Every structure is written in structure tokens, then in C-alpha cells.
Amino acid sequence: MKFQRVLVSLIRCILTILGYIFNPVLDRVFSIIYDQSSTMVSPVHEDILMQSATSLAKKIRSRQVNAVDVMEAFIARVKEVNPVVNAAVSERFEEALKEAQNIDEILDAQSLDPEYSEDKKPFLGVPLTVKEAFAVKGMPNTAGLVIRKNTCAEVDAPVVAYLKQAGAIPFIVTNVSELCMWYESANRLYGRTSNPYHTGKIVGGSSGGEACIIASGGAVIGIGSDIGGSIRMPAFFNGVFGHRSSRGAVPNEGQFPIASGSELELLSTGPICRYAEDLLPALKIMAGKNANNLKFDEMVDLKSLKFYSIEDDGGSLFVSTIDPQLKAAQLKVVTFLEETYRVTVEHVCLSKLKYSLEMWSARMSSSDGTSFCQYMANCNGQVNPYLEFFKWIFRCSNHTLPAIGLGLVEKLDFLLEGSNRKALDTLKRLKKELQDMLGDNGILLYPTHPKLAPYHNQPLFYPLNFAYTAIFNALGLPVTQVPLGLSKEGLPLGIQIVTAINKDHLSIAVARALEGAFGGWVNPGA
Ligand SMILES: *[C@@H]1O[C@H](CO)[C@@H](O)[C@H](O)[C@H]1NC(C)=O
Ligand SMILES: CC(=O)N[C@H]1CO[C@H](CO)[C@@H](O)[C@@H]1O
Numbered sequence: 383m384k385f386q387r388v389l390v391s392l393i394r395c396i397l398t399i400l401g402y403i404f405n406p407v408l409d410r411v412f413s414i415i416y417d418q419s420s421t422m423v424s425p426v427h428e429d430i431l432m433q434s435a436t437s438l439a440k441k442i443r444s445r446q447v448n449a450v451d452v453m454e455a456f457i458a459r460v461k462e463v464n465p466v467v468n469a470a471v472s473e474r475f476e477e478a479l480k481e482a483q484n485i486d487e488i489l490d491a492q493s494l495d496p497e498y499s500e501d502k503k504p505f506l507g508v509p510l511t512v513k514e515a516f517a518v519k520g521m522p523n524t525a526g527l528v529i530r531k532n533t534c535a536e537v538d539a540p541v542v543a544y545l546k547q548a549g550a551i552p553f554i555v556t557n558v559s560e561l562c563m564w565y566e567s568a569n570r571l572y573g574r575t576s577n578p579y580h581t582g583k584i585v586g587g588s589s590g591g592e593a594c595i596i597a598s599g600g601a602v603i604g605i606g607s608d609i610g611g612s613i614r615m616p617a618f619f620n621g622v623f624g625h626r627s628s629r630g631a632v633p634n635e636g637q638f639p640i641a642s643g644s645e646l647e648l649l650s651t652g653p654i655c656r657y658a659e660d661l662l663p664a665l666k667i668m669a670g671k672n673a674n675n676l677k678f679d680e681m682v683d684l685k686s687l688k689f690y691s692i693e694d695d696g697g698s699l700f701v702s703t704i705d706p707q708l709k710a711a712q713l714k715v716v717t718f719l720e721e722t723y724r725v726t727v728e729h730v731c732l733s734k735l736k737y738s739l740e741m742w743s744a745r746m747s748s749s750d751g752t753s754f755c756q757y758m759a760n761c762n763g764q765v766n767p768y769l770e771f772f773k774w775i776f777r778c779s780n781h782t783l784p785a786i787g788l789g790l791v792e793k794l795d796f797l798l799e800g801s802n803r804k805a806l807d808t809l810k811r812l813k814k815e816l817q818d819m820l821g822d823n824g825i826l827l828y829p830t831h832p833k834l835a836p837y838h839n840q841p842l843f844y845p846l847n848f849a850y851t852a853i854f855n856a857l858g859l860p861v862t863q864v865p866l867g868l869s870k871e872g873l874p875l876g877i878q879i880v881t882a883i884n885k886d887h888l889s890i891a892v893a894r895a896l897e898g899a900f901g902g903w904v905n906p907g908a
Contacts, residue, residue, distance in 0.1 A: 394699060401703070412837035416582030422466060424907035425599045427455035432905070434657035435508040435603045435664070439549065442507040443500060445489060449482035449507030453553065456509040460554060460600040466581060469595040470554040471514055471572040472522050478553035482507055485549070498549075504663050506549030511601035513589045514555040514572075515562050517636040518542050521552075525638050526560045526569025528780040529760045539636020541605055541651055541668045548667045554601065556591025561639055561757050562607070564784035565615050565848050566841050567591055574838060577619060578906040579873055583835040586616035592654045593620035597874075597906060603655040603664055607637055609648050610742060611831075611851025614863040614878060617654055618830040621865040621874030622903050623893060625652040625661050626851075628884045629858030631676060632668045642751025648742075648855040658897040661862065661890045676884055682891035684719075689727040690819060691716050691827040695853075696736040700846045702832040711866045711875045712827060718899050727827070730819070734812040737805060738853035739846055741812070744805035745856045747795050755789045765789060783842065813857055817882070825892055826880040830863050834873040854880060862889040866900045874904070 425431045430438070430452055441447045457475050464470050485507045488498060498506065512518050515525045517535030524530035542552060560569040567590025568574035575590050577583040578598040585594040589606030593616035596604055606613035608626045617624025632651040634640060641649040653664035666673045693712060694704045716727045734741075758765035758781060765781070767789030773779035774786055820826065832847050841847070854861045859880055866875040879889040879896075896902075 390699070394697065397699060408840070408843060412840050416837040418582050422578050422598065422907045423462065424905065425459050425462070427458070430455040431459055431599045433602070435505055435550075435655065435660045438508050438602065439504060439506045442485070443489065449485040450479060452507060453479055453482040453509055453551065456601060457553065459598070460595065463578070463595070463598040463600050467576050467578055467585075467594050467598055468573055469556050469575045469585070469591040469598065470511070470600070471557050471591065473554045474521060475553060478509065478551050481551045503549035504667070505545065505603075508550045508603065509601060510545055510550040510552045511592055511595055511604040512542060512552050512555050513558060513592050513604070513606055515558050515588070515607065515637045515639075516542055516605055517638075518552050518555055521555050523638055524571055525562055526558050526571050527758070527760060528570050530638075531571060537636070540633040540670065542636065544667050544670050545605070550603070554595065556595055556604070558589065558591060559587035560782045560785040561754070562588035562609070562612060563754065563788055564588065564782070564841070565611065566784070566838065567594075567616070569782055570780050576838070577835050579621065579868070580835070583837055583873070584619060584841065586619040586835070588612040589624075589654060590616045593617050593622050593624065596620070596654055596656050597622050597903065599905070599907065602657070603653060603660050605651065605668070606654045607634065607649060607651045608851075608855065609641060609645070610855055611848045613652055613654060614830055614851045614861060615848060617863040617865075618876040619835040619874065621868070621876065622654060622656050623658055623661055623865065624654045624863045625665060625886065625890065626650050626854065626861045627652040627665060627669070628860040628886055631672055631860070631884065631886065632665070633670060639752070639757045645746055645751055647858065648745060650855070656903045658864075658890070658894040658902060661893060662887060665886060665890070676886070678887045680887060682888055684723045684891065684895055685725060686823060687725065687888065687892075688821065688824045689719055689725055689827070690730050690824065691727050692730055692732060692735070694829065695738055695849065696731065696733055698736045698739060698849060700739065701849045702844050702847050704829055704832045705834055707834070707869045708829050708832070708875060712829065712877055715827060715866065715877060715896060718896070722895075722899070732812065732815060734808050734815070735853060737808055738849040738856075740801065740805040741809040742849065742852035742856045743798075744802035745809065747798070747802060754792050758785060758789060767793060784845075787845075809856055816857065816859070820882040822882055822885060823888065824882060825888060828878045828880055830876045830878045834869055834871065834875070851878070854878070859883055860886040860889055862893045864893045864896045865903055866896070868904055
């Protein structure tokens, strides 16, 4: 036991020293390849584009602006930025304009159909972007898999249908990582999406296209899903809001790939948006009937909440250390909360977080559903990852390296059976600890990611940094990622606001307060 501990400390020391030498060299090499100047321009229709979905819907309803004009402004913006960022992979502009015109006609008619009340259609006429992995009737639904190239959705996913019922109009679908299982959005079908703050950097994944087009001003709200951080990482790298909803609150159906077996418990669907005010209405719509049970409308008094702050994972061997600028931003949040609401933010340390990755992957592999290699073959037989790796070396595989790598890891999973049992046990105890700590009015501040947006392909060198988001999938807790302005390099900073299960409205209330204090989304074209 003692020997083991000494050995681990020794390895940690060596890795830390190597990191000090290796990371700056790596950054330098990548910067030579990818340091190109960003060419983001400021949008023309600022009056329309720089408003929340809630406010747009109000203005359309009160006839201050036509739904068609709103749709046209967003379409023009997508056309302007997409050649730079490659976020939208398919569009339905013509149909969307017709649907917008239909709304204008209904609103201009003498007597308004009660079906069109503000209550029933809170997002009336708001352009909606959707992650391509979700089914939108008539749109491609491939998850970036070449073999699914011509696969189109025949019916809407439930969340898409709910948002349409609420008046939103889907007009684009956006890029993802191959099979939504990597934190850079790139695949062999649609290519790679670039960060609007620095086009040499990643947008994160898997809902990377969503966060990117929203940050670029090409859309205002969108739909993401998150099994290890796929909403929160892109929202972080692109400086927007993203909410991972409580386990089971929002229907996950209608996306490909859909997690199966117990993996489904880790997956959660939720909104990505530019303005915090849209989080709660979007979440309520997406939750469908569940929204009635979840008490999301309860008033929140921030002074009555208990706050905790954890600044890092306690030193996992395989995860990068926290960027000092992120740590400083988190401490500013602590100071803001303490000074504004006269609360005490307790700095805590949960040693089990060091094993976040082990707990998440034990939860993932205890699933008995469809294997990743089967998904790579579109559930028709399975792909041989060893062969694909060989083909990849000669640049003739239809798969990305991270997907092939995950296929290989899956093959070796049996080696971990013993340690998985132990990790599941640790997870159970951590869950209890957090439940006791958060109670039903606790808020935890935790970094979203240890590093600022890395260069393209650089995540291959830090494959496990998603541990910071993944732990909350294993725990099933709701989390809001909140942007906190830009770093000195001009890249988004951010933080995770975690709360107890089914208390999503608490983390969202904190997000709104932080938007007021820290400025929220920053226009990359400014
Ligand atoms: C890649 O996909 C295309 C289109 O489905 C197919 O024609 C081609 O044979 C595939 N290539 C490999 C190496 O599997
Ligand atoms: C870089 C790249 O491959 N971009 C593609 C993104 O997807 C659209 C729609 O399929 C293509 O037209 C682009 O060429």
C-alpha cells in the first residue's frame, strides 16, 4: 500500500516535470501550424441578431419586427460566417422563410388563434439551430458517419417537435464529432469546425457546431446533448451558455447514436444559447410534460443558497492542470457572490474527484447496449478498429482517429473489469457525499475544462481532459456552463455551476446573475 502510494507520487512528479517541458513545446509547434488570424466580421443586422430568443419572440408578437425579417437576418449571418467556421452542415432556408411568413400572416390577421398565445408559443418565429445528430424531418442525420451520408430523418426528435410547437423554426443543422464521441467537431463527411475567436482552435464537441454558430451570431438558441461534456465543453470553448439537464428531465430520443442500456442514464439533452434569459424557457419547453413536475418556475433567492467552490480535481494523473486564468476567473466569481449576496462560499476538497475518469468510464462500460464498433458500421455488423487504424495511416479510412481509438479502447475494456467495480463503488460514495453537501439548495462551482480552447488536433495529446465535465454525467446532476469573458489571448473563459438533481432552475438563476456581472457572451466580431 505504502509502496504503491510512493510509486504514484513518483509518477505524478515525473509527469508534472515532463508536462512543464512538453506543453510549451507542443503549444509552439501547434501555433506554427494553426496560428492564422481570425476573420470574423461584425454582423450587419445587430438590432435583430444581438437579442435573446425571448426578446425576439416578444417583438415578433407585438409586430415590432416581422418573423421573415428575423429569419432573413440570421440566414444572411450564417452565409457570412459559415465559410470561416464551417459550423452549419445543412440548411432549410426556403422552408424556414415560408414558415416565418406564415407566422407573420397569422399575427397580422384580425383575431388571434388562442393556439398562438404567448403561453403556448413562447419562441414564436425564433430561428432554431439543431445538432445534426438529432432528427429534424427532411434533414441529414448522420452524426458525421460517411456510411450514413444519405440518411435523412423522417420524423422530428421529441425535443425538436416540442420547440417547433413552441413556435421556433429550425433552419440549419450543425456539425458534430464522429458519432458524437470526441471533443473536437470534425469528421470525414463534413470536415472540421473552427472557433470564431481563433479559427486555428477547436470548437469542442460533440455539439461543437451548435455552440460555434451561436457564438458567431448565426443563431441564438440550439439543441445539444451531453454524455461526457458534449454541451458544456463546446459552450465553454465558444463562450456561450450550455445546460446539461438533470438525468431523465428531457427526452433523449430521436438522436443518432442514442446511448443504450445504462449508458442512457449518462446522456442528457439541453439548450445551448447566447443569453442566459433563454435557458429556463428553452429547458421548460424541451422537458415537455416533465416540466410540470420539476417546479422550474419557483422563485430563486440567491441569498438563500449554499455555495461551494472546488478549484481542481485534486490531481488526476492523466488530466491537465487548471490554467491559472481559469482559476483566477473562478475566484472572481467567488468574490462576486460573497460581496453581492453576502453569502459565504465554502472552499471544499473532494478527493474522489481525482478518479472522475475511472468512474465515468466504469459507468459507460457497464452498459450492455450497442458497441461503438457496431455504431461505426451504422449498426450493420461492426468495424474492425485495428484494420481501420492501418487504413488511417495510409489516409484511406472513412473514420477519424479519435473514433478508431475509441473502438480500440473498447476492445481492451475487459482488462478493466476489476477496477471498474472499484470505481463504481467510489462513485456511489461520492454521490452520497455530494448529495449531503448540496442538499436541495446547494450550488457547486467547478471548472468546465482545465485548458482554454486548444489548437485543432491538439486534444489528441490531452484525450482525457473531459474528465471535468464527465463526472457530472456519471453523477446525473444538472450543470450550467457559464461564460466569464475572454482570456488575455482573447479566448473564452467559463465555469460550471452544478446543483442538486431536478434543481436545474437554481444553477440557471446563478448563470443569470453571473451574466449580469461578467458580461456573458462577447461578440467575436467586435
Ligand atoms: C468510404 O465511404 C465511401 C462512401 O460510402 C465508400 O465508397 C468507400 O468505399 C469507403 N472507403 C473505405 C476505405 O471504406
Ligand atoms: C470543410 C468541409 O468539408 N465543409 C463541408 C461542410 O458541409 C457542407 C454541407 O455538406 C459542405 O458543403 C462543406 O464542403
